[in-house]
Amino acid sequence: MSDHIVKSYDEDLASLKTMLAKMGGLAEDQLAKALDALTKRDSRLADQIIQNDEKIDALELTIEEKAILTIAKRQPVAHDLRQIMVAIRIASDLERIGDLAKNVAKRTHAIPDALPRKLVAGLNRMGQMSLAQLKQVLDAYGARDAVAAMEVWQHDEDVDALYNSIFRELLTYMMEDPRMISVCTHLLFATKNLERIGDHATNIAENIYYLVHGKTIKDGRPKKDTTSTMIFDAAGKA
Amino acid sequence: MSDHIVKSYDEDLASLKTMLAKMGGLAEDQLAKALDALTKRDSRLADQIIQNDEKIDALELTIEEKAILTIAKRQPVAHDLRQIMVAIRIASDLERIGDLAKNVAKRTHAIPDALPRKLVAGLNRMGQMSLAQLKQVLDAYGARDAVAAMEVWQHDEDVDALYNSIFRELLTYMMEDPRMISVCTHLLFATKNLERIGDHATNIAENIYYLVHGKTIKDGRPKKDTTSTMIFDAAGKA
Numbered sequence: 143m144s145d146h147i148v149k150s151y152d153e154d155l156a157s158l159k160t161m162l163a164k165m166g167g168l169a170e171d172q173l174a175k176a177l178d179a180l181t182k183r184d185s186r187l188a189d190q191i192i193q194n195d196e197k198i199d200a201l202e203l204t205i206e207e208k209a210i211l212t213i214a215k216r217q218p219v220a221h222d223l224r225q226i227m228v229a230i231r232i233a234s235d236l237e238r239i240g241d242l243a244k245n246v247a248k249r250t251h252a253i254p255d256a257l258p259r260k261l262v263a264g265l266n267r268m269g270q271m272s273l274a275q276l277k278q279v280l281d282a283y284g285a286r287d288a289v290a291a292m293e294v295w296q297h298d299e300d301v302d303a304l305y306n307s308i309f310r311e312l313l314t315y316m317m318e319d320p321r322m323i324s325v326c327t328h329l330l331f332a333t334k335n336l337e338r339i340g341d342h343a344t345n346i347a348e349n350i351y352y353l354v355h356g357k358t359i360k361d362g363r364p365k366k367d368t369t370s371t372m373i374f375d376a377a378g379k380a
Numbered sequence: 381m382s383d384h385i386v387k388s389y390d391e392d393l394a395s396l397k398t399m400l401a402k403m404g405g406l407a408e409d410q411l412a413k414a415l416d417a418l419t420k421r422d423s424r425l426a427d428q429i430i431q432n433d434e435k436i437d438a439l440e441l442t443i444e445e446k447a448i449l450t451i452a453k454r455q456p457v458a459h460d461l462r463q464i465m466v467a468i469r470i471a472s473d474l475e476r477i478g479d480l481a482k483n484v485a486k487r488t489h490a491i492p493d494a495l496p497r498k499l500v501a502g503l504n505r506m507g508q509m510s511l512a513q514l515k516q517v518l519d520a521y522g523a524r525d526a527v528a529a530m531e532v533w534q535h536d537e538d539v540d541a542l543y544n545s546i547f548r549e550l551l552t553y554m555m556e557d558p559r560m561i562s563v564c565t566h567l568l569f570a571t572k573n574l575e576r577i578g579d580h581a582t583n584i585a586e587n588i589y590y591l592v593h594g595k596t597i598k599d600g601r602p603k604k605d606t607t608s609t610m611i612f613d614a615a616g617k618a
Contacts, residue, residue: 313561
């Protein structure tokens with residue numbers, strides 16, 4: 143870390159870091175609550191989450207503005223410029239995560255009755271995995287820990303594998319019992335949202351790598367969500 | 381428009397504008413081809429689209445870097461700073477649009493047989509509407525035309541209304557004939573992707589407004605995608 147002659151410059155960077163930590167905390171909180179709302183069908187909690195999303199959106203704008211003004215005022219180079227660019231990108235990923243958590247919460251209103259236990263189990267597993275990825279990547283960012291970030295990056299394969307298996311499961315339920323089609327459709331979208339949250343955690347991990355090492359990860363990220371090309375027959379076999 | 385004493389500054393801004401126009405053209409092209417690939421089940425075209433997405437991703441990075449370096453070098457204020465911030469944001473929306481078009485294309489591989497004509501019709505209507513929104517908003521950006529941008533913004537309601545009706549239709553088909561569940565699930569996701577492309581066109585419209593007027597649109601955007609809270613009974617009635 144280089145020391146800066148201009149004190150207020152460090153203050154600019156520190157304030158960006160603080161705002162991002164706050165934004166990350168909010169996103170994590172929204173995701174945890176969205177899982178609760180949906181699995182317990184708590185409509186009031188869902189409404190709270192939908193309302194709170196504005197706070198995340200507002201923080202993204204504030205961070206972006208602060209970042210751009212800092213660049214214009216201080217003309218940073220190398221590591222400092224990278225720090226600010228990465229802050230802008232992570233804020234954008236967190237805004238998307240907030241949006242996706244909000245979408246998960248919204249599905250609460252669409253599901254009138256208690257969810258069958260087997261459906262809740264899959265959703266919970268998926269949600270807890272995405273939440274764990276988000277937590278770890280935010281900690282890695284706070285600690286500028288590229289190794290921990292790479293663990294998140296690697297682990298995205300598991301999130302995708304779980305998503306694939308839940309996708310299959312939901313389609314099978316729909317085929318077995320057409321009365322489940324409406325509920326399962328909403329769960330398909332909610333699960334897809336959780337899988338996308340995993341992707342954004344992976345984006346953040348890539349940016350931490352770039353921040354620490356000054357270069358991007360060469361080889362493509364693991365991508366194992368294969369559901370978009372999955373063909374099912376009427377018996378639900380892929 | 382203010383003239384700049386430093387010639388190369390204008391060149392920086394012009395080059396950003398050119399890169400964005402190129403990126404917008406690519407995104408439009410990818411979307412048009414994705415609709416073609418999916419409705420005609422052209423797997424080779426789908427593969428091309430999937431590959432081409434890299435070009436859009438690369439352009440986003442180049443635009444972001446160019447923008448940040450221009451801010452650091454030139455320390456712009458007011459309208460010029462706004463121009464560069466908006467370029468970064470629009471590049472991010474175009475990258476997402478490219479991603480969503482790629483996802484639409486991917487579904488081509490999942491649908492083995494010819495689509496029933498009634499399903500193609502809905503998908504086509506939805507796709508043409510999103511494509512028209514994207515075209516108009518890109519033209520509006522090129523011309524810095526806030527009025528045309530606001531038309532796109534208003535029109536997003538119609539995109540959402542159409543999405544709602546197709547969502548209903550697809551669920552009804554699934555309930556009537558469980559053999560359609562797999563195909564309709566893929567079409568549900570593809571249609572949702574097209575609806576999201578409409579949202580990104582709306583984001584771009586908001587940024588054009590901000591660029592031209594120096595302030596954001598006060599009242600919230602029209603939001604009429606209500607499918608996330610739609611409850612269906614077994615007969616497919618909402």
